[in-house]
Amino acid sequence: MAYSSHCFFFVSVALLLQFLIAPASALPLQSTQYIDDLCKMPSIDDKTFCLQTLTGYQGAMYAGSSITLAQIVISGLLVPHVQKTMRFALLTSAKEPPSIKTQFMTSREYLRTVGYSLAKAFDQLAVSPRSSTQDVMSCTDQITKVLNLIGKNQDVASKTLIEMTMRMKKLLPLGVAAAQAVAG
Incomplete structure (x- = not known):
């Protein structure tokens, strides 16, 4: 009796999952085309990384336009990574000797500038995509x-940063x- 109820449960879950999880063929074809087009841009050196990163990020898979995809890339991938890196630099600097603490705080300021540039790029996407491109490039x-400042250090925290x-x-x-x- 217990065996049959377990089988029923697993079969039920398997059937339910088939309805809840969209197959790859059900993904919006237009979104994957935007991703393919983006990853074929001349500024992308590692096309495999681009495709893996964007197709692995659910928000990008459902972008309805190139501007939406750009907004998702900037606000969903780049900004969170910068924020995470800034938090690491700030929290770790408190535990480090003064020379490394100064380097980490300076690195945090550089990263803060990256964050500002990305925020500006995000705001400019619809109005001035060329300016947005320059902001990201900066x-x-x-x-x-940051790499030049911290790169010589051999401690674990610096290597992580x-x-x-x-x-x-x-x-x-x-x-x-x-x-x-977006700029065309």
């Missing part, structure tokens, strides 16, 4: 400053390409 300079910053450096081309796609 983040590369700030990221390079470098990894987070390198991830941001890898995500930035997605934001550039997204803004460029």
Whole structure:
């Protein structure tokens, strides 16, 4: 009796999941076309990373236009990563010796500038996509400053901050390409 009720439960769950989970063929074709187009932009060096990142991010999969996809890339992928990296730099700096603390606080300021640039880019997408593209591109300079400042350090916290910053450096081309796609 217990065996049959367990089987019934698992079969019921399996059937229910088939209805709740949309198959890949049910995903909006237009959204995947926007992603494909974005990942084919000349500013994207790692097309595989672009496709994996955007198709793995549910918000991007349901973008209804290139501007919506650009907004999702900036506000859903780039900004949260910058915020996370800034929080790490701030919280970790309190535990570090003075020389590293200063470097982490300076890095946080560079990252804050990245955050401001991304916010400006987001606001400008619909009005001036070319300005938006420039704002995202300017983040590369700030990221390079962080890498140059912290890159020589060998402590665990610095290595973690470098990894987070390198991830941001890898995500930035997605934001550039997204803004460029809106600009046409």
